[in-house]
Amino acid sequence: MLIQENLSLQQKLEILADAAKYDVACTSSGVDRKGRKDAMGSAVSCGICHSFAADGRCVSLLKILLTNECIYDCKYCVNRISNDTVRTSFTPEEICTLTMEFYRRNYIEGLFLSSGILRTPDYTMEQIYQTLWQLREVHRFWGYIHVKAIPGADPALIERVGHLADRMSINLELPTGDGLRKLAPGKTREKILTPMRQIQHGIHDNRLKLEDQKQEKKIFLPGTPESGGAPAKVKKKAGLPAPKGMLRYEEKSKFVPAGQSTQMIIGATPETDHQILSVTEALYHRFELKRVFFSAYTAINDDSFLPALGTRPPLLREHRLYQADWLLRFYGFEAGELLTEEKPYFNEALDPKCDWALRHLELFPVEVNRADYMTLLRVPGIGVKSAKRILQARRSAKLDFPDLKKFGVVLKRASYFITCGGKMMGNTPIEEDFLTRALTAEDRVKNQRIANAGAFRQMSLFEDFHVENPSPGPDDVWKSLSGQL
Ligand code: SF4
Incomplete structure (x- = not known):
């Protein structure tokens, strides 16, 4: 392993931001937190990772690794110990500097921090804890933080990090235990699922605690050691002074308020879509995950267990x-x-909902003026919003096709599966071959674009995908950080 000492912060940033590009589990949602006078930043549900590149990956978090050193040798990973790449690590202080400076300059809205395993899982988790603690308690950073939990780390460390982070994730890596044994010999299913369960229980317990507090109408007093004493009103009556001092984030914060997520690599092992989707469903049901992310495998390592170098990442499969x-x-x-x-x-030529509908033609056409919500949701071209709008609008009027268009229904697809007032939109037969041809023709160009999209490209923090003028490059931004622009 080639460990580079004496790298500048900029050089480290280039290496460790690039090394983080294979981690796709970085969207955020579900946490609302107002800014505070004595702290910097805020978090809003659906507002953090709102800047997405064309391939759906977000660009508004500072997405880095703590280190790309790793003691493990996962065959699919660019950072595995046996790869001959330049290695480096940030110190907690360096990550704080980058986060705060980028945040102040409005380049980012939060931090996504992952890591290779440096020395031991505990040591790595401790470094992550130190980083988050300094950000929250020393720098008073109130923005969004998504952090990886390290499999095999001490549960006490995971617990403490959970009180500082908004979201945590532990990568499942591969859909089955078999795949894991073959490709990630240092990890086991148990090592991954145990912290996942711990975080689930932590979130659950925290929710119960908050509900209890709400019921008892307790008011937490900032800075009190237990924060569980008498309500403020009672203390005031008894003449006790309300404690002063800075609010400690760790003490008062919720545990992982934006929930946990995970990620699976698709196409490195031979699992079917059915196996992958079944595992996904089980993760939602049994571990109450917020999101399961899929990452099309990019052939970067030469190994007899892996797809050959040069194999295209299965992007359309990932999309399905x-x-x-x-x-x-x-x-x-x-x-x-x-x-x-x-x-x-999945049928790569058709989206899964159309594919399902074509195999259940006996359920169609659906009359939009009568069908219940769940039935409407099953119609290709009708989404959650448009189904709700249909339900609301038909209380006062009978709906026709032009109304549906206004509600956001995609008539190019839906028209084959619905009637309005008993009539279909055209004289199309509800016949599998005909509909398959019509629907695949519809999506052909889009599917080709997805399948042929470039493989991973780490998005520059400073790149604006929606603006045609050239954005400042990393050099320019670096100069601005160091006051040279
Ligand atoms: S633990 Fe495995 S996947 Fe994670 S950085 Fe190390 S080698 Fe890569």
């Missing part, structure tokens, strides 16, 4: 899995309805 994941989370589908052992892969 994301669409199916959406159907599980918001559309009331179950994994077993979308795929089975007999049909273990």
